[in-house]
Amino acid sequence: MKKVVFQPKVRYKLHPGYLAWILHRATGILLGVYLFLHIWVIHHLSQGEEAFNEVMAVVQSPLFHLMEIGLLATVVYHGLNGLRVVFIDYGNLAKRDIMRKVVYAVLAVSAVLVGAGAVPMLRLAFGL
Amino acid sequence: MLGKYFGSGRSGAFDWFFQRVSGVALLITLFLHFWVLHYATEGPVTYQKVMARMVSPAWKALDIAFLIFAVYHAMNGFKMIIDDYVHTPGVRAVLVGALWVVAIGFFGLGVLTIVTLKVQA
Numbered sequence: 001m002k003k004v005v006f007q008p009k010v011r012y013k014l015h016p017g018y019l020a021w022i023l024h025r026a027t028g029i030l031l032g033v034y035l036f037l038h039i040w041v042i043h044h045l046s047q048g049e050e051a052f053n054e055v056m057a058v059v060q061s062p063l064f065h066l067m068e069i070g071l072l073a074t075v076v077y078h079g080l081n082g083l084r085v086v087f088i089d090y091g092n093l094a095k096r097d098i099m100r101k102v103v104y105a106v107l108a109v110s111a112v113l114v115g116a117g118a119v120p121m122l123r124l125a126f127g128l
Numbered sequence: 129m130l131g132k133y134f135g136s137g138r139s140g141a142f143d144w145f146f147q148r149v150s151g152v153a154l155l156i157t158l159f160l161h162f163w164v165l166h167y168a169t170e171g172p173v174t175y176q177k178v179m180a181r182m183v184s185p186a187w188k189a190l191d192i193a194f195l196i197f198a199v200y201h202a203m204n205g206f207k208m209i210i211d212d213y214v215h216t217p218g219v220r221a222v223l224v225g226a227l228w229v230v231a232i233g234f235f236g237l238g239v240l241t242i243v244t245l246k247v248q249a
Contacts, residue, residue, distance in 0.1 A: 032202040
């Protein structure tokens with residue numbers, strides 16, 4: 001079989017759309033790894049009350065509540081940017097003059113939602 | 129040799145389409161998941177609180193659907209990353225195979241957790 005050689009592109013321009021793609025990929029990897037960890041933690045549910053409450057005590061410490069904010073940010077960004085990708089495919093968000101604005105809109109809406117959603121997690125983390 | 133089974137054998141159109149379908153489904157289910165577990169209930173998650181919900185077969189069905197969408201979406205996402213960066217057919221086959229094992233394993237663990245709960249109702 002003929003060996004296919006892929007030439008690396010020398011320079012990439014850091015367009016907002018490219019930045020959004022990098023973030024989408026990075027958050028996607030994090031969420032995939034988190035999903036498998038999450039399934040493993042929650043499977044303690046089938047081992048009875050003691051085992052479940054024990055493992056939940058570990059993952060509901062103040063440090064984990066702060067890390068939950070990071071999880072929220074990862075989920076919110078990946079979800080909203082994913083919706084943007086769907087509208088690139090089915091709508092007109094790939095248009096040159098629109099794409100940049102929508103990337104900024106995704107980042108802005110994400111920031112607002114994460115800011116609002118972080119309040120209960122901060123309260124739990126600091127016991128307020 | 130293995131390349132043809134993963135490259136030209138399948139168009140990937142279903143993978144592309146269902147990644148969008150599962151993604152939109154996850155937007156809805158994840159919002160519900162976050163709302164119920166972090167915002168609608170006060171304080172830490174405990175066995176009693178989770179079990180109060182898991183008594184209902186509707187919640188179990190929803191959680192299984194949620195699990196299917198999430199595992200498919202994650203696995204297909206990792207598959208796309210492998211397709212993007214791994215060009216050697218043999219290595220690609222090994223990685224995609226490992227991905228199947230991990231995905232089926234964790235999917236099984238998740239389904240077993242939901243199905244075999246000893247619910248004291």
